[in-house]
Amino acid sequence: MVQNLVVAKYRDGRMVKGVTYNFSADRKFFHVLPLSQEREGSKKGTEVMISELKAIFFVKSLEGRGIFPPHEILWNEEENRRSARKIRVTFFDGETLVGTTFGFNRSREGFFIVPLEKESNNLRIFVVFNAIKEIETLK
Template identity: 45%
Template structure:
């Protein structure tokens, strides 16, 4: 199962696990416990700001986020800068951005990020730029 943090456009946050997120579908199931037997929450993708696939739920409180590409880093895909409607900025790379799709995957450029990748919901973006 994938460890995820679902951030909604209205500010809500849900943490849990999923095994059925598919970008082309408008919903998926979030389990608060990784083990079978727990009742899932139905998450509607259009309500999300982004879905973060994380290394841990705690993260590293000492880590200072960086939107700069580390010197000598090899990037896969196009470098992209996303500004969300709430003002948050995330920089990473993407191989699947299409403005006609409801969202796309982004891999953060920050090697110390707790996010392995995230699925950005296009409707939650204020601006997008390629570098």
């Protein structure tokens, strides 16, 4: 079973951090288990409804890297020209994310983007459609 470290951010500002084993872009909910409980062998987690979220951050570390100036941006034009689109997502709360996506399907709750920042703690981010104000394609 694949373990993913996640930070689920709700539209109202709440956050849930931990491990998930059952996230799927095709499902309406998933479970997050705090890391301390996961280490104790518990499999009972908090049920998280995707429709209530702003985004789900799949991360390297639950501690994050704090607030630092942006690091080097990764965008290799030759590598990404054929496959990924560079986009900017603006949420209703004003936060913006810049990354790449292979596309999105409105029949799902959201879609994945991969951050462009080389030193980002985020591996990928599942952004939820009903929290998005605007999606802009960048060059």
